[in-house]
Amino acid sequence: MDSSHVFTIGKFSRACTDCQLQDLCFPMGLSREEIDQLNRIVSRRSPLQRGTPLFKQGGLFGSLFAVRSGSIKSFTTEDGIEQTIAFHLPGEILGLDAIGEGRHQSTAVALETASICELPYDRLYLLAREIDGLQHQLLRIMSRKLAADDQFKRLITRHSAEGRLAGFLLNLASRYALRGYSSSEFNLSMFRSDIGNYLGLAVETVSRTFTHFQHDGLIDVQGKTIKILRRDTLEIVAGNSARLDFFADDLLNRTGN
Amino acid sequence: MDSSHVFTIGKFSRACTDCQLQDLCFPMGLSREEIDQLNRIVSRRSPLQRGTPLFKQGGLFGSLFAVRSGSIKSFTTEDGIEQTIAFHLPGEILGLDAIGEGRHQSTAVALETASICELPYDRLYLLAREIDGLQHQLLRIMSRKLAADDQFKRLITRHSAEGRLAGFLLNLASRYALRGYSSSEFNLSMFRSDIGNYLGLAVETVSRTFTHFQHDGLIDVQGKTIKILRRDTLEIVAGNSARLDFFADDLLNRTGN
DNA sequence: CGATTACTTGAGCTACATCAACCGTGGTGG
DNA sequence: CCACCACGGTTGATGTAGCTCAAGTAATCG
Secondary structure (H helix, E strand, O other): OOOOOOOOOOOOOOOHHHOOOOOOOOOOOOOHHHHHHHHHHOEEOOOEOOOOEEEOOOOEOOEEEEEEEOOEEEEEEEOOEEEEEEEEOOOOEEOHHHOOOOEOOOEEEEOOOEEEEEEEHHHHHHHHHHOHHHHHHHHHHHHHHHHHHHHHHHHHHHOOHHHHHHHHHHHHHHHHHHOOOOOOEEEOOOOHHHHHHHHOOOHHHHHHHHHHHHHOOOEEEEOOEEEEOOHHHHHHHHHOOOOOHHHHHHHHOOOOO | OHHHHOOOOOOOOOOHHHOOOOOOOOOOOOOHHHHHHHHHHOEEOOOEOOOOEEEOOOOEOOEEEEEEEOOEEEEEEEOOEEEEEEEEOOOOEEOHHHOOOOEOOOEEEEOOOEEEEEEEHHHHHHHHHHOHHHHHHHHHHHHHHHHHHHHHHHHHHHOOHHHHHHHHHHHHHHHHHHOOOOOOEEEOOOOHHHHHHHHOOOHHHHHHHHHHHHHOOOEEEEOOEEEEOOHHHHHHHHHOOOOOHHHHHHHHOOOOO
């Protein structure tokens, strides 16, 4: 186990120094040597199978986790009701909301087979006190998450179902782009019900809205495969919740009523 | 100006060492001497008048701010549309979402006359590298904010208008309690429109919901003055969005339909 | 290959937005 | 000092986006 940072076990078990996600994850801005130091505290676990929890709400917090491949859903449960909090892509960090209380505030499960890097918090914390760039990066990551939450508030409170779904798709697309994947064609690893839960919509509404978008030629939907056909129009939909339709006829050439 | 940390200028300009809000703000967990060090980098500005901005979205980020007295509203603007992000009470920190990008992601204005402590970020950052407890506290504050945002997501996406407003009031109440104020009677410093904007509701709905609560004897509303009369029932309303009414008749003895 | 689970589509209902009118209050100027 | 106005808040009437209930279709898995 102690050697996990030395050996290359399978496709995703390379060291931080070789990782493609450096610029998104903790290594960003660090020197090669510093990354190596970081690498030494990271442990790479065996891949998480779909549906397997990474940590559970209420569980003792010990480590932060970075997604290496695959995707993770995190959610909170209260009175038996789940609330999807986020979908995490490679390079994103989980567990940050647990630092404050020392216990995980949410549950994280794999949406598909996922490889995860584990960073013991106390060791990361100490290393951050040594390596200035790491300290900055930790704060930067948290700050960006706070800013992203503000954007999400806007998406939810001021946008219609169409606006929310459009915003959601564009958000995913740009995150895939950052990771070097196609931003116009990708797979949704979560269920429609997860999306609905996340966006505060009923599953049926999510489904219908996908169909609308497809109908209007904005996207192509084949089950979980999404192709973005008209990004600009989608952006307008995402930005303009209120009364889209009054100019939709011009812009979208919408079929049907 | 350099001496601002030494002299006591008016009621709210005392040093961190004497501040009542120690346990909420950065000094939490620090030794007296460490608080003194912190105190030396804090500058206390002259009180902000109602409506005066503390910082503006897009503006260069240089400092974090702590509310000393009064209250602050922060909001983002996009395409001319405002989205209320938060209401900040004494002891709370503003500007955290700017660390990542180096520019403020939101605008902050005083809702009422407010005293503010300014903490230059680079100095705070350096001090945090020296003082372990400060470092922890900074991370803790950010982490808690992340966790609070998760809770907010739940409030917005899964709760009805009544649920949201009840949750909002209870949230305020508990935050007042933490600060040693009454948690059953307090003043709303913001407009109804701010509340509506924050919760994703129309002003009219906020107004009507206040009236409902009043009618049901849950709270007493006199303009901006709120008295919480039945906290437990309010908590049920806040926790149960979906189909409240089926047991509301029993619980609330609601008058009218 | 059958059974379970995800997704879609339709019909009707409701919570809330929108539009509109009205009230109270505090500030201003004649 | 009062009349007026501007603005925040309340209340009422109406329309509609999206939820719920229900049923059918497609995909997934043992």
